[in-house]
Amino acid sequence: MKVKVLFFASLREQLGVSSEEVELPKGVATVGELRAFLARKNALWEKTLATHASLRAAVNQDMAQPTMRLKAGDEVAFFPPVTGG
Numbered sequence: 001m002k003v004k005v006l007f008f009a010s011l012r013e014q015l016g017v018s019s020e021e022v023e024l025p026k027g028v029a030t031v032g033e034l035r036a037f038l039a040r041k042n043a044l045w046e047k048t049l050a051t052h053a054s055l056r057a058a059v060n061q062d063m064a065q066p067t068m069r070l071k072a073g074d075e076v077a078f079f080p081p082v083t084g085g
Helices: 010-015 031-039 043-051
Strands: 002-007 019-023 056-059 075-079
Touching: 002 010, 002 031, 010 043, 019 031, 031 043, 031 056, 031 075
Parallel strands: 002 075
Antiparallel strands: 002 019, 056 075
């Protein structure tokens, strides 16, 4: 199953990529499992995704919890919390 993953703000800057298509391996079916899977890519990805404890996610432009199940063709966006004034 393939999903499109988008990275925004400081995540995009730190990882050096704004988006990618990801083939999910067996056992990766939720947003949280996808995040953990991506963090295993290499040390940079692990550090970047692990250090953002309050990382937010959206699936198909709707806010998503880590337990949300993914389906083929979903667009998953990861971004740090946004504050403003």
